[in-house]
Amino acid sequence: MILKDKKILLGVSSSVAIYKSLEIIRLLKKEEAEVFVVMTKNAKKLISPLLFSALSGKPTFWEMFSNEQRYPHLELVKDISLFLIAPATANIISKIANGIADDLLTTSVLSCKAPIVIAPAMNVNMWEKEIIQRNLDSLRKNGFFIIEPEEGELGCGEKGKGRMADPQKILNFVKALLFTERKKIKFVITGGATESSIDKIRIITNRASGLLSVLLAEVCYQLGYQVTLILGRSEYYPTLPIKVIRAFTNKEMLEEIKKEIDENTCLIMNAAPCDYKVKETFPFKVKNGELELKLVRDIDILKELSDKKLLCKIGFSCDVKEELKEGERKLKEKALSLCVINPSETIGSENIKATLLFEDGKKKELPLMAKKDFAFKLIEEVELWLKEKHPIPQN
Ligand SMILES: Cc1cc2nc3c(=O)[nH]c(=O)nc-3n(C[C@H](O)[C@H](O)[C@H](O)COP(=O)(O)O)c2cc1C
Numbered sequence: 001m002i003l004k005d006k007k008i009l010l011g012v013s014s015s016v017a018i019y020k021s022l023e024i025i026r027l028l029k030k031e032e033a034e035v036f037v038v039m040t041k042n043a044k045k046l047i048s049p050l051l052f053s054a055l056s057g058k059p060t061f062w063e064m065f066s067n068e069q070r071y072p073h074l075e076l077v078k079d080i081s082l083f084l085i086a087p088a089t090a091n092i093i094s095k096i097a098n099g100i101a102d103d104l105l106t107t108s109v110l111s112c113k114a115p116i117v118i119a120p121a122m123n124v125n126m127w128e129k130e131i132i133q134r135n136l137d138s139l140r141k142n143g144f145f146i147i148e149p150e151e152g153e154l155g156c157g158e159k160g161k162g163r164m165a166d167p168q169k170i171l172n173f174v175k176a177l178l179f180t181e182r183k184k185i186k187f188v189i190t191g192g193a194t195e196s197s198i199d200k201i202r203i204i205t206n207r208a209s210g211l212l213s214v215l216l217a218e219v220c221y222q223l224g225y226q227v228t229l230i231l232g233r234s235e236y237y238p239t240l241p242i243k244v245i246r247a248f249t250n251k252e253m254l255e256e257i258k259k260e261i262d263e264n265t266c267l268i269m270n271a272a273p274c275d276y277k278v279k280e281t282f283p284f285k286v287k288n289g290e291l292e293l294k295l296v297r298d299i300d301i302l303k304e305l306s307d308k309k310l311l312c313k314i315g316f317s318c319d320v321k322e323e324l325k326e327g328e329r330k331l332k333e334k335a336l337s338l339c340v341i342n343p344s345e346t347i348g349s350e351n352i353k354a355t356l357l358f359e360d361g362k363k364k365e366l367p368l369m370a371k372k373d374f375a376f377k378l379i380e381e382v383e384l385w386l387k388e389k390h391p392i393p394q395n
Helices: 018-030 041-046 049-056 090-097 104-111 124-128 130-141 167-179 211-222 250-260 323-333 371-389
Strands: 007-012 034-039 082-088 116-120 150-153 159-163 186-191 226-231 243-246 265-269 276-278 295-297 312-317 338-341 355-358 363-365
Touching: 007 018, 007 104, 018 034, 018 049, 018 082, 018 167, 034 041, 034 049, 034 104, 082 090, 082 104, 082 167, 090 104, 090 116, 090 130, 116 167, 124 130, 124 159, 167 371, 186 211, 186 250, 211 226, 211 371, 226 250, 265 371, 312 323, 312 371, 323 338, 323 355, 338 371, 355 371
Parallel strands: 007 034, 007 082, 082 116, 186 226, 186 265, 226 243, 265 312, 312 338
Antiparallel strands: 150 159, 276 295, 338 355, 355 363
16 A cells, blocks of 8 residues: 555645545545645535545644644644645635635645645636636746646536546545655656758658657656656647757767766657668758668667666557567567557557556556546556666665
């Protein structure tokens, strides 16, 4: 049970998504976490604190000034592993972003030294208000972890973004955040397509979009890891302040990877490097007549890195037939810790149906899911693998 010995404070505010916080308690308890609830006074109008106490097995708190505790806002956050605020109303988000401490929940936030995770829930119009987005940005910049709400049907009946993330996803986020001493681990993620020049103007390349690599880098960043994204040709670019190095050929990509990695690195080779390059590049623009190109094998980046000591090495395989066999071959030949087999339909799509092959022979078939969900799932799998196979590096 992964959260054994973890003490989690759950902050609950008055959103229609409040019923989901009951499921969050159930999931946290299933992982053997110790859970305490602090509510806003408005949240008490929607659900009785009694129900939270019954599920958590602990008293529920909301009074700032009481005779039972001298400094409830200090005592509540003492020794906690994590403070999760779910659901977080627009009001709570804005108060926290501005350092307001006018009730027990917000005052506890200011007194808390543990990581604080916020799962917003609100109507789409509230979510889209510039002031709310500004407040969320300010929270991200100040080290709060925000679990993005989802799009879909909202509690109020409208459609759009603002529905609180699924409790299971919130639990996964919490587990991932508590697992490892993240700052010591660096994720180097490659993404996009590489290219090879035909002449001064033209190139050959492939259809990889780079979307998944950007999402993976953003998940790692949000979880507190050091991250470098080495990005080839891509329509996408991170919106978070992540170190990005551009590398457009296999040779450039290999050189940049070598500069970034060490024994505490998890390398995720999500890029689609060219298998072939043009043997002779024309130093001008070829204009007349037929053009015959001779293609030769380009550098095999993973193979070139086979002697490098890394914490883990993850590769992607994308084939049109015998996908599983090809994935198994790649796993062995390139000495990968994990190979993600993704069907060719994944390229350029926002969804992915992947199979994970682990070096110990374990295989996990995942359902079709949005790449943004897969990015989180993959990092979670990497963390589980690291926890099982490798002790986390010490200073
Ligand atoms: C039934 C109901 C559902 C609500 N759902 C939300 C919501 O999902 N998100 C939100 O930001 N506000 C929601 N509100 C409005 C908040 O409850 C209101 O802004 C309140 O002042 C917030 O107080 P608190 O943040 O201290 O809990 C809802 C109100 C009601 C009556």
